[in-house]
Amino acid sequence: MRRLFPVTDQTAAAETTEGAPGGGDREWSLAELAAAYAYPEPEPEPEPEPDHGPGGGGPGVWLRANMVSTLDGAAQHDGRSQPISSAADMRIFGTLRALADVVVVGAETVRQEGYRPARARAEFAAARQAAGQGPVPAIAVVSAGLGLDFSLPLFTSPLVPTLVLTGAAAPADRVAAAERAGARVVVAGDGPGVDPARAVAALATLGHRRLLTEGGPRLLGQFVAAGVLDELCLTVSPLLTAGDAQRIAGGPSVAVPRRFELASLLEEEGFLFSRYRRV
Numbered sequence: 001m002r003r004l005f006p007v008t009d010q011t012a013a014a015e016t017t018e019g020a021p022g023g024g025d026r027e028w029s030l031a032e033l034a035a036a037y038a039y040p041e042p043e044p045e046p047e048p049e050p051d052h053g054p055g056g057g058g059p060g061v062w063l064r065a066n067m068v069s070t071l072d073g074a075a076q077h078d079g080r081s082q083p084i085s086s087a088a089d090m091r092i093f094g095t096l097r098a099l100a101d102v103v104v105v106g107a108e109t110v111r112q113e114g115y116r117p118a119r120a121r122a123e124f125a126a127a128r129q130a131a132g133q134g135p136v137p138a139i140a141v142v143s144a145g146l147g148l149d150f151s152l153p154l155f156t157s158p159l160v161p162t163l164v165l166t167g168a169a170a171p172a173d174r175v176a177a178a179e180r181a182g183a184r185v186v187v188a189g190d191g192p193g194v195d196p197a198r199a200v201a202a203l204a205t206l207g208h209r210r211l212l213t214e215g216g217p218r219l220l221g222q223f224v225a226a227g228v229l230d231e232l233c234l235t236v237s238p239l240l241t242a243g244d245a246q247r248i249a250g251g252p253s254v255a256v257p258r259r260f261e262l263a264s265l266l267e268e269e270g271f272l273f274s275r276y277r278r279v
């Protein structure tokens, strides 16, 4: 792993100093990755600008997305993201989870990727405790129809209860099934669906400040459109797939493209690991 941006005197020196912390073309420790991807310290939010939408969950709440894309913009291959990922990408995926209070994910990704509960990792236990976090992030599944298999371990045996974000008009029998399985149902919309900004606010009300969404594209597109996405961690994999795969964010396009700025760029084996923050 090498840091390509920002390059400081320290990271430039580390490129040529074997084993030096902060850079160099070698595998980074999980602690180094965690430092590279630390959530920003909370600071008071300025008044939201009109074209930035209604804002997120209030001061101190940070919504980050983590997605992987091929060179030609595919967000999946054969219906999954694993074929376009890499070992380094999975290390960053795990690190981002370990930093988060909650992982927000669309129901289709849960169904297609066979989501399991987050697992506790000894390497991150002390840091999570020091940050006042539980042993793992809660998984929050966004669904309108609640056509989910509530007998799966994701719902029946997570270390912290799985959340189900849905709308007030969600089918009552499915809400009951989710709750019977042990999930916590959170209403964040007046109809069957979830309002993205309300979802962020509802998670903040539950004490979740460091939010991570792992997509999928239909859910991410709504966070983008609602103007509540603060950061995109995007892996670009050196692959071309052609075909008609989804891009990382879908749905109707926004009226004015949202501007993000590059915060950091890492590289390993031709994979680029970027962090873009909302301007």
Ligand SMILES: NC(=O)c1ccc[n+]([C@@H]2O[C@H](COP(=O)([O-])OP(=O)(O)OC[C@H]3O[C@@H](n4cnc5c(N)ncnc54)[C@H](OP(=O)(O)O)[C@@H]3O)[C@@H](O)[C@H]2O)c1
Residues within 6 Å of the ligand: 066, 067, 068, 069, 074, 075, 076, 079, 080, 081, 105, 106, 107, 108, 109, 110, 112, 113, 142, 143, 144, 145, 146, 147, 148, 166, 167, 192, 193, 194, 195, 196, 214, 215, 216, 217, 218, 219, 220, 222, 246, 248, 250
């Ligand atoms: N490249 C990557 O980084 C990446 C990341 C994640 C996923 N993926 C891939 O993306 C594909 C799945 O993504 P997707 O975009 O099709 O689906 P998705 O965003 O994961 O899930 C869509 C589902 O989420 C629920 N949903 C979304 N918005 C909602 C709202 N506002 N209110 C209530 N429910 C809402 C609905 O569930 P119900 O139908 O239950 O109502 C909807 O069908 C898979 O192939 C996966 O492998 C790739």
